[in-house]
Amino acid sequence: MNFDWDVLVQAAKKAMGSAYAPYSKFPVGAAARVADGRFVTGCNVENAAYGVALCAECGLISQLVLSGGGRLTHFVCVNGSGDVLMPCGRCRQLLWEHGGAELEVLTSSGVRRMDEVLPDAFGADDLA
Template structure:
């Protein structure tokens, strides 16, 4: 199935424009598509206590859960120029939790499955 990555990048770019990044000056937007076709988005929200800043992926996952849950099928993050970014390690774990190994992630190197982005991931099955 062909997926319209441009539409997802546009959604992430629009979200990035709402980022609160007064300290790093590095706004980030994230967008994901769910199994039922919804788009969910998020932006980074910084804090003077740097360790409690929220990544864009955190906001997107919050919107996913708040809007009815489900699984992510496609994901992208962008910087202030609208260029594709790789999620940090913490956010890769969030994406694994809500998209699993088959989640498709747009990277600078092209589309990769989540099991390529986070090999040997820790997940709910490891808690059984």
């Protein structure tokens, strides 16, 4: 399947425009496609107590669950300049939970599967 990454990047840029980043001045937007064709987005939300800030991926996963759940198939996040970012380690774990090894992630070095982005990942199967 030939996926239109530009549509997803534009959705992430739009989400980034809603970011609340008064402390770091580093707005982030994220967007993903769900297996059923829906798109979900999120933006980072900072807090004066820095440790409780929410990454854009957290909002995206919340929107996914709130809108009916499902599996993520394609994902991207961008910074305030619209440049593609690699998700942090915490967010890679969130993405693994809802997209698994097959989730395709647009990175600054091209499209990578989640099992490349988070090798030897811990997941629900490890709890069985």
